[in-house]
Amino acid sequence: MKLKRTLNIIFRHVLLTILAFIWLVPIVWLLVTSFSAYPGPNNSTFFPKEWSVQAYSKLLFGADSVSQFPNWFKNTFIIAIFSCAVSTIFVLMVAYATSCMRFKARKPLMNIAVILNLFPGMLSMVAVYFILKTLNLTNNHIGMVIVYSAGSGLGYLIAKGFLDTIPASLRQAAYLDGASEFTIFWRVVLPMSRPIIVYTVISSFLAPWMDFVFAKMMLNAGVSSQWTVAIGLYNMLEKSLINSYFTQFCAGGVLVSIPISALFVIMQKFYVEGVTSGAVKG
């Protein structure tokens, strides 16, 4: 029995090690290639033949017509901040209205939201592009903020699920004390929704960093200083550019991944906190 258990433990750990190895090989390759002295893709050996931090110094301080990383980072950061603010406010407002208030149009509105959510944003992208073009907002950061945050109210379900778990008796006590609905929203419900607020803030902040499709469509007039990190790095892998920029692509990938991973891990923690309490009690 004991032997069997030991074997089981060994087997598990060997299996996990193999799996972890497979999962980490590309990431390690990204990391080591970013320290290569050769600018193109290294196709003969896993580790670079010569090590150097050249790619990082070029990326950060030697901007040229193709590589504008500091600009891209700044653009993405600005877009992310604004769309995060708008999305978070929208999501929380919709979540509060649908979770804590009762009115006639509530159910119909929620059903409409379900149907609209079925329609992938990807598909209407073309039409969104035309609308923004009519408003002269393509190739423009305001347009990007609108794209990321205007429809964000539809993503209210997770937050609503969380708000549903806040006991109604708390709100009722506040009513009895003469608090207005706004006061309850602001003073009672929001302070109790920390996990879900953090989750919403981080996830909407991350969207512009992760997004590729909308950015590529909206910022298509090739002014590279206006781009976001995603399309900038994608552009480095064009056939004519890859041999001189692949290492910089890797370096850029590493640089954006570090803050994103950190935020991602925090978000996951709050997600589990928020969602599991939401799902199970509800």
Next chain:
Amino acid sequence: MEQKTSSGVKAFFGGIGGFFKEFGEAVVKGDIWVKLSLIWMGAGCIGRKQIIKGILMTLLEAAVIVFTFGFAMDYVPKFASLGTVQQESVFNIVTMQNEFNDYDHSFMILLLSLASFVVWAIFLFVYLRNVVNAYRLEKLAKAGKHVNTFAEDLNSLVNKKFYITLLTLPIIGIVLFNVVPLLVLILVAFTNYDQNHMPPSALFDWVGFRNFISLFGGGGLTVSFGYAFRKILVWTLIWAFFATFTTYFGGILLSMLINHKNTKFPKMWRTLFIITIAVPQFVSLLLVRNFFANNGIFNTFCAQIGLTELLRNLGVISTSYIPFLSANGWAHVMIILINIWVGVPYQMLIATGVLMNIPTDQLESAKIDGATPRQIFFHITMPYMLFVTGPALVTDFVKNINNFNVIYLLTQDVFVTTDQAMANSQAKEVDLLVTWLFNLTQNYYNYKMASAIGVIVFILCAVFTLIAFNKMIQGDREEVFR
């Protein structure tokens, strides 16, 4: 569920019916102020001394009238024809320059007419409300009850009617950037808006169902579209099926492997796997694409260990490299495998969250009854998982139908189709419907076909979701796991 939806629908239409009944009653029985508010919005308010509200309503009516005659009327009358005056360059003798005539822009007509319809629809609702409200006010005043002052109305917006304050802005955002685009897309699917009919230099027109017919294989010239559509549709469904189920079960297995009591350092293992999803997809997928490139490092490695040689001797490949992402068949398998790499850690996280919440009393009583781990897995863990994550499974499937990133980032510029019929309709064997749609619009300006595809994808997603949800919710098991 069936009953619930039907009663929901009934309540919905009942609500609308009730609204119109009250409107009719207001028109017939209302006094002079109510009748006046039929043509002068806000009359009802002013009649009951709600001066500010009345003025605001009047201003709104004036604004809509100005909008209608100053703006909407330039476009809406042309909606049926989508414009008749082609753009032409005319020499103007006065300015001695070539100038454009007063031409029609088909897309602007379409878009702005639609916008006008939306504005009018909202206005109609407000207008009906205005009459009904005037009638309600009249009844209140006659009964000698208190009529709200403007300050009280404002106050109710942070109290009883706080939801109006909360929902207005988000709904405007959704209408403008979700609903209107959606309607535009549907309308464009019934036009011939493509490279040969590009506004402003050319007009486009309504064509009825012609785009859908050519998508389903009819219509002589575009027969290749039907062929490409069938192929891509089949691959999209195969892809969505495998992508969903491999990552789902992979995630559950991985999380059980990590969270087992015999596994040391579960946190460390979990973090190792999470690292892959924390790297943005456009970085990790583009990287993997180069990792498996025809002359990439993995091919070098395969050549070194003799795998390439072996496969060539077996006649599996005819090239000097293994075409992981550039040949039919190979690419399909690789995409699914790479997607496992991308998707499993994510599902593992979700599964971990759910597994931690399995009611332990059930597990314990099963153990006491002498159930084997296998029995526990198949009779308790899996049913519980399916119950909690079932709806998510459906949404995952729909998401995978539209999984743009994985396909586009892995195969764009790498995979070149050798099938002439596919190439004729600008498609590739590895394309999903959405990537095809994207390429059609981005590179070929074929908006009519892209929109038709978009409509089909929507129908597809909607049908899957509805069927799956109905199946899953049938047999009321909501209480089983409580």
